[in-house]
Amino acid sequence: MKKMFAASWGTGLKWSSVLVTLVLAGVSASGFLWPGFRQPGFGFWLHALPPVLILAGALPFVVRGFTIQNGVLLVHRLLWDTTIPLAGLQSAEVVPHAMSGSLRTLGNGGAFSFTGRYWSKSLGHYRAFVNDWKRPVVLRWPERTIVLSCDDPEAFVAALRQMESPAAHDEG
Structure with missing residues (x-):
């Protein structure tokens, strides 16, 4: 199964x-x-x-979209893809204000993307691949958390839950 998701720029990213x-x-x-x-x-x-x-230096880190295939999440950048294994994924959920109150610890805070390492009280340390704050999806593993944004967050979460991997079917 291969599912592709676009990652359009939100108003905040356009202005910044x-x-x-x-x-x-x-x-x-x-x-x-x-x-x-x-x-x-x-x-x-x-x-x-x-x-x-x-x-x-900021341009290559643009997030163009995401693909879910063969148990991995591909984050499409301008010049390369970042591969994130989905094995052990505990939960995937749409969290409307996931990045609220976050502090950037290393990365890009608005020049063509919101990417890198962040921290917040609610999520702890996490990695971000975000173009639109209004459409965040939070992915949780036992040892890490990732926040991303795509054009259809609900469909993205549904695609993860439909994967053949039993870990992706967990609701919690």
């Missing part, structure tokens, strides 16, 4: 991505306007290059 891009592009472009940086020397590159590198 535009804002981050404009701010970083402005910082980079100011290197051309600042009188002291008009000559392309070390100071110019030190000022203009880091914002471009930050944007270029």
Whole structure:
């Protein structure tokens, strides 16, 4: 069985991505306007290059969608797929405010995705693959938790429960 799910950008991600891009592009472009940086020397590159590198570094981590197949969850990124084995999955549920009150401990907080490692009182430490805060799905294993978002969270959870693996049929 193979099920694919799109991961559209929510309004919050669209706005944060535009804002981050404009701010970083402005910082980079100011290197051309600042009188002291008009000559392309070390100071110019030190000022203009880091914002471009930050944007270029965030782009590959875009979450394009998800595929459930052969007992694994594939997270489709811009340039690669992240493979997450589903063996031992204890629960999958739609949790409307799963990321509320979360702190990012390592990762990207709004430049083209909300991805990386996060922590919250309700979930503890977890890994996020989120484009839309309004459609989160929480996956729990004994040793880890993952939060993701897709266009149809209910269908995603139903697909996990339909898998042949007995662990995925657990409701709790």
